[in-house]
Amino acid sequence: MRLEPTHYNERIGMDGYMIKTNDLSKSFDEFQAVDGVSLEIGAGEVLALLGPNGAGKTTTVRMLTSVLKPSRGEAYIAGFNVVEQPEEVRAAVGVLTEHHGLYNRMRAHEYLDFFGQVYGIKAEKRASRVHDLLDHFGLGEASDRRVGEFSKGMRQKLALARALFHEPPVILLDEPTSAMDPASAKLVRDAIRELRSGERAIIICTHNLTEAEELADRIAIIQNGKIITQGTPAGLKHEMLGPPEYRVQLTDKLNGRQPVLPDGGRITATGADWLQFFSEDVKGYNPQVVQRLVADGFRVLSMEEVPRSLEQVYLQAVGSSKENKHAQ
Amino acid sequence: MLNSLRPVYILTRREVRDQMRDWRIIAPIIILTLFFPYLMTFTAERAVGFVQDFGADIIGDRLIPFLLMVVGFFPISVSMVIALESFAGEKERGSIEPLLSSPLKDWQLYLGKLIAVMIPPLIASYLGIAVYLFSVYRSVNWVAPTDLLIQILVLTFVQALVMVSGAVIISTQTTSVRAANLLSSFIIIPVALLIQWESLIMFWGRYDALWWVVVAELIIAGLLIRTGVSHFNREELLGRELDVLNFRWMWHVVRDEFVGEATSIWNWYGKSILPSLRRLRLPFALMLASLVGGLLVGASQISAFPLPPELVDPEKLDQGFIATNLESVRIFSGLGILFIFVQNVRAYILAMLAGLFTYGVLGVLILMLPMFIIGYLTATVATAGINPFLFLTAFVVPHGIFEIPAIALAGALILRTGASLAASVRGESVSEGLLRSVTDWAKIFLAVVLPLMFAAAVVEALITPQFGVWLLSR
Numbered sequence: 149m150r151l152e153p154t155h156y157n158e159r160i161g162m163d164g165y166m167i168k169t170n171d172l173s174k175s176f177d178e179f180q181a182v183d184g185v186s187l188e189i190g191a192g193e194v195l196a197l198l199g200p201n202g203a204g205k206t207t208t209v210r211m212l213t214s215v216l217k218p219s220r221g222e223a224y225i226a227g228f229n230v231v232e233q234p235e236e237v238r239a240a241v242g243v244l245t246e247h248h249g250l251y252n253r254m255r256a257h258e259y260l261d262f263f264g265q266v267y268g269i270k271a272e273k274r275a276s277r278v279h280d281l282l283d284h285f286g287l288g289e290a291s292d293r294r295v296g297e298f299s300k301g302m303r304q305k306l307a308l309a310r311a312l313f314h315e316p317p318v319i320l321l322d323e324p325t326s327a328m329d330p331a332s333a334k335l336v337r338d339a340i341r342e343l344r345s346g347e348r349a350i351i352i353c354t355h356n357l358t359e360a361e362e363l364a365d366r367i368a369i370i371q372n373g374k375i376i377t378q379g380t381p382a383g384l385k386h387e388m389l390g391p392p393e394y395r396v397q398l399t400d401k402l403n404g405r406q407p408v409l410p411d412g413g414r415i416t417a418t419g420a421d422w423l424q425f426f427s428e429d430v431k432g433y434n435p436q437v438v439q440r441l442v443a444d445g446f447r448v449l450s451m452e453e454v455p456r457s458l459e460q461v462y463l464q465a466v467g468s469s470k471e472n473k474h475a476q
Numbered sequence: 477m478l479n480s481l482r483p484v485y486i487l488t489r490r491e492v493r494d495q496m497r498d499w500r501i502i503a504p505i506i507i508l509t510l511f512f513p514y515l516m517t518f519t520a521e522r523a524v525g526f527v528q529d530f531g532a533d534i535i536g537d538r539l540i541p542f543l544l545m546v547v548g549f550f551p552i553s554v555s556m557v558i559a560l561e562s563f564a565g566e567k568e569r570g571s572i573e574p575l576l577s578s579p580l581k582d583w584q585l586y587l588g589k590l591i592a593v594m595i596p597p598l599i600a601s602y603l604g605i606a607v608y609l610f611s612v613y614r615s616v617n618w619v620a621p622t623d624l625l626i627q628i629l630v631l632t633f634v635q636a637l638v639m640v641s642g643a644v645i646i647s648t649q650t651t652s653v654r655a656a657n658l659l660s661s662f663i664i665i666p667v668a669l670l671i672q673w674e675s676l677i678m679f680w681g682r683y684d685a686l687w688w689v690v691v692a693e694l695i696i697a698g699l700l701i702r703t704g705v706s707h708f709n710r711e712e713l714l715g716r717e718l719d720v721l722n723f724r725w726m727w728h729v730v731r732d733e734f735v736g737e738a739t740s741i742w743n744w745y746g747k748s749i750l751p752s753l754r755r756l757r758l759p760f761a762l763m764l765a766s767l768v769g770g771l772l773v774g775a776s777q778i779s780a781f782p783l784p785p786e787l788v789d790p791e792k793l794d795q796g797f798i799a800t801n802l803e804s805v806r807i808f809s810g811l812g813i814l815f816i817f818v819q820n821v822r823a824y825i826l827a828m829l830a831g832l833f834t835y836g837v838l839g840v841l842i843l844m845l846p847m848f849i850i851g852y853l854t855a856t857v858a859t860a861g862i863n864p865f866l867f868l869t870a871f872v873v874p875h876g877i878f879e880i881p882a883i884a885l886a887g888a889l890i891l892r893t894g895a896s897l898a899a900s901v902r903g904e905s906v907s908e909g910l911l912r913s914v915t916d917w918a919k920i921f922l923a924v925v926l927p928l929m930f931a932a933a934v935v936e937a938l939i940t941p942q943f944g945v946w947l948l949s950r
Contacts, residue, residue: 177725213577215710239579247570251490253497265486266578310574 166349252296487588774851836894
């Protein structure tokens with residue numbers, strides 16, 4: 149089954165979401181793997197799904213590919229219901245699975261061509277796609293080699309090429325750069341960036357927080373099957389770590405002098421020739437800080453936001469979720 | 477239709493190509509195709525010469541066609557090994573998930589794999605047969621009759637189909653090749669028994685009977701494929717705990733099916749037994765029809781196998797003769813109740829076990845056997861001038877009132893268990909479906925069949941003989 153954009157564009161409707169889940173849940177006997185996940189991802193958006201091992205990321209992906217049936221809730225991919233229209237959903241999704249799942253005795257070009265046939269792509273188009281994708285991922289010269297001879301990174305790139313082969317409107321990537329050397333990982337990250345388009349939504353499940361921050365428009369953190377928080381990287385940092393802090397570098401040492409800041413903010417740390425502060429109203433407050441310091445005789449060399457990593461957000465979110473669970 | 481078969485072809489072609497690149501599959505196929513037929517020819521040549529020395533030419537005559545069947549069978553045995561690996565192996569290597577995430581429909585995936593695992597061994601098998609025919613012609617100048625050759629070719633195909641469809645079911649229901657191989661005895665043993673039966677038929681020389689074997693195997697293959705497609709479940713294929721013997725879960729399923737929501741024995745009959753009985757209406761009707769069929773088939777055999785006339789002399793059938801002969805059987809007493817009861821329970825349990833492995837067919841045939849005998853005896857006494865309805869009323873009806881419903885019910889349960897294997901209830905695995913059916917069988921058996929059987933045994937031991945003697949002597 150080959151899906152053309154016209155097939156799903158009409159179905160996405162007014163809300164414009166390529167991926168939409170509502171209370172999506174999955175239990176295996178008594179084990180609740182995914183519990184009430186609600187996500188809305190629009191065309192052109194990239195969402196990073198973060199979470200510890202066994203948090204429910206892969207189960208969520210499998211429900212979104214109609215491989216697992218939800219125990220509760222609903223999900224739509226490109227406007228197709230994952231329970232009622234499984235074939236259409238699968239045709240609309242390109243998935244990079246946790247395990248590469250390659251056929252070792254096939255040659256790289258044969259492997260891609262086989263999946264192209266499964267997705268109903270015509271022979272001429274398949275030939276050009278095989279050529280383009282292998283070249284794009286630096287596998288052109290290995291096109292005629294057996295997949296069993298490939299390195300881990302090459303296998304990962306071939307699996308990614310397979311996921312993209314039928315140009316799906318929704319792409320689900322489970323650990324896309326794991327087991328890759330830095331150069332290959334960069335290549336894949338660049339490819340993901342290029343995939344971002346007005347007609348496509350992407351979910352990346354990853355443990356690599358830097359990668360998530362670099363690629364994703366939004367982050368969702370999942371733990372014990374539940375989305376514990378979601379938002380833009382900046383929004384999450386603000387929510388989890390409070391307002392941003394700024395560091396003022398002075399030209400001279402403080403030498404025991406204590407700077408005084410205007411009302412509306414407070415100093416959080418000082419050093420020999422610097423100070424750190426925060427305020428809820430960055431735009432209004434920061435110029436006042438500079439003015440006040442200059443007025444008090446300090447010479448300001450620079451002022452910049454103190455960098456905060458997604459790792460801090462993640463650890464805070466996962467930690468507080470654990471604490472809440474214990475408290476309950 | 478053709479469009480929906482295209483993905484099957486794509487998948488089959490890939491799988492066949494993949495197999496052809498694996499020397500572990502190719503090596504045995506080549507050996508069995510090119511060298512094994514010559515070995516069989518050599519065996520045939522020597523054996524024919526040897527038995528001719530003792531004037532037993534018939535053995536030689538039967539041995540050559542028999543070896544033709546053997547030459548065809550050996551390469552297709554490889555297909556079972558490939559089929560066992562088909563899903564379990566992909567699951568182990570993790571290559572199944574991209575396929576499951578593709579738009580292939582369940583049946584396309586299933587059929588594609590099923591056909592793929594049959595093609596190379598079947599080609600090898602037919603090549604082997606050709607090599608054998610050529611070499612046996614050169615060595616002993618034997619040419620296979622066309623009808624026999626067609627039979628062997630068809631038989632080889634259906635044997636491959638039975639083995640492969642059974643092995644694919646095992647492969648879809650296990651999480652590793654090791655587990656699939658462990659379960660392969662469920663195919664190897666029945667197929668070995670089948671080959672022995674076919675060998676007997678071939679040495680017997682009743683080649684026409686092989687067509688019945690072909691028909692039976694086609695039915696079994698059809699049921700196995702139905703079972704496979706019905707239980708093919710993407711979710712379970714990705715499950716990780718399928719091989720684990722989960723006693724807790726089993727206990728929950730059994731308790732849920734056996735007790736339900738009942739709080740007392742009367743409540744149990746009302747809430748659990750009655751609904752189960754209602755679900756058995758159709759198989760019960762089918763079973764009743766089968767019993768009537770058994771009776772008629774038994775009666776029809778009188779023309780083929782008549783009893784010697786002196787054994788059915790109506791003059792002898794006076795009250796004294798019947799009473800003396802009944803007494804000599806020694807089961808028509810208080811002790812006889814237990815004997816009859818235990819005997820019947822044993823037969824019903826045996827029928828259930830036989831039914832489990834044959835989709836209920838063999839179990840139903842076992843239960844039809846007494847009706848077959850009754851039909852035969854009734855027809856026999858009818859030929860002796862005794863009113864068959866009087867005979868049935870005298871010796872069958874009194875305990876039959878209890879026993880026939882018991883047999884029909886037991887048969888209905890067996891049929892339903894067979895059906896549950898062939899067609900899954902939505903969301904139920906093979907093991908859960910089977911466990912529920914067997915529990916349902918045990919529940920109805922304990923609650924209804926056993927009491928009916930006990931009542932039948934009491935009547936059969938104490939009332940039927942007296943009543944029969946009284947009625948016939950009037």
